[in-house]
Amino acid sequence: MEKLFRNAPIMAKNDEVRRGLWDLARAHRMLDMEGQNDFAWGHASMRDPWDRGLWLKRANLGLEEVFEDDFILIDFDGNVMGGDGVRHLEWPIHTETLRARSDFNFVLHTHAPWSVLFSACTGEILRPYSNEGCWFTVPPPHYMGTSDLIDTPELGRACTEIMGKSEGVFIRNHGVIVGGRTVKDMLLAAIFLEKACRVQLQLAMSGIKHTYPDAAEIDKKRKTIFPQRARDNCWDYMNRKLDRHEGKVGTDKGEFR
Numbered sequence: 455m456e457k458l459f460r461n462a463p464i465m466a467k468n469d470e471v472r473r474g475l476w477d478l479a480r481a482h483r484m485l486d487m488e489g490q491n492d493f494a495w496g497h498a499s500m501r502d503p504w505d506r507g508l509w510l511k512r513a514n515l516g517l518e519e520v521f522e523d524d525f526i527l528i529d530f531d532g533n534v535m536g537g538d539g540v541r542h543l544e545w546p547i548h549t550e551t552l553r554a555r556s557d558f559n560f561v562l563h564t565h566a567p568w569s570v571l572f573s574a575c576t577g578e579i580l581r582p583y584s585n586e587g588c589w590f591t592v593p594p595p596h597y598m599g600t601s602d603l604i605d606t607p608e609l610g611r612a613c614t615e616i617m618g619k620s621e622g623v624f625i626r627n628h629g630v631i632v633g634g635r636t637v638k639d640m641l642l643a644a645i646f647l648e649k650a651c652r653v654q655l656q657l658a659m660s661g662i663k664h665t666y667p668d669a670a671e672i673d674k675k676r677k678t679i680f681p682q683r684a685r686d687n688c689w690d691y692m693n694r695k696l697d698r699h700e701g702k703v704g705t706d707k708g709e710f711r
């Protein structure tokens with residue numbers, strides 16, 4: 455942890471930041487484990503609990519290479535306030551989404567493969583053909599302005615305007631932005647969005663007639679399937695899965711647990 459505190463006192467003021475970045479780093483590695491990696495593209499951020507801006511994954515690392523000291527603190531104008539490393543060009547995704555959405559503390563941008571395919575289907579509305587699609591209170595809309603980098607505050611604002619009250623937005627022929635109040639919600643939104651995109655695209659490929667639940671049932675499912683205890687369980691499960699994936703438990707190391 456020494457690196458995180460190198461620029462003290464502006465960096466970590468207390469364990470809240472340290473704990474948050476620990477979890478956020480693990481969320482990056484979970485997303486790699488779930489197949490959402492794309493070289494060194496893809497990044498998540500956390501709102502600084504001390505109102506100094508936000509903590510953004512540093513550039514030039516793949517999702518699986520992110521650990522708790524791989525974040526830089528930037529303010530809402532993109533100025534680097536602390537930390538080591540290169541700032542992602544698409545930092546405005548994070549500043550503008552967190553500025554617009556006080557209900558989010560975490561934001562993620564990835565090029566998850568099925569989500570990217572769906573981002574090209576700009577006339578399609580994402581439907582809850584499986585449980586995962588019920589996560590979204592509003593189907594993530596399509597931002598059509600550009601398929602290029604979201605590298606200015608204006609473009610970041612344009613994406614958040616299209617996102618509206620949804621938990622996500624597709625960037626045409628490029629990728630997705632999702633957010634959440636907690637790191638758990640951000641992670642689940644990313645995983646569920648990818649699965650919902652896969653389900654819808656595979657159904658379309660099948661050519662078989664398909665349906666989805668009505669609005670009342672979707673609303674009910676959101677409450678029965680995704681209460682806080684289920685979100686906590688999912689997060690705990692993903693942490694155990696990551697530990698197994700990284701060889702920390704479940705291997706024959708002779709450790710008694």
Ligand SMILES: [Zn+2]
Pocket residue numbers: 495496544563564565628629
């Ligand atoms: Zn991108």
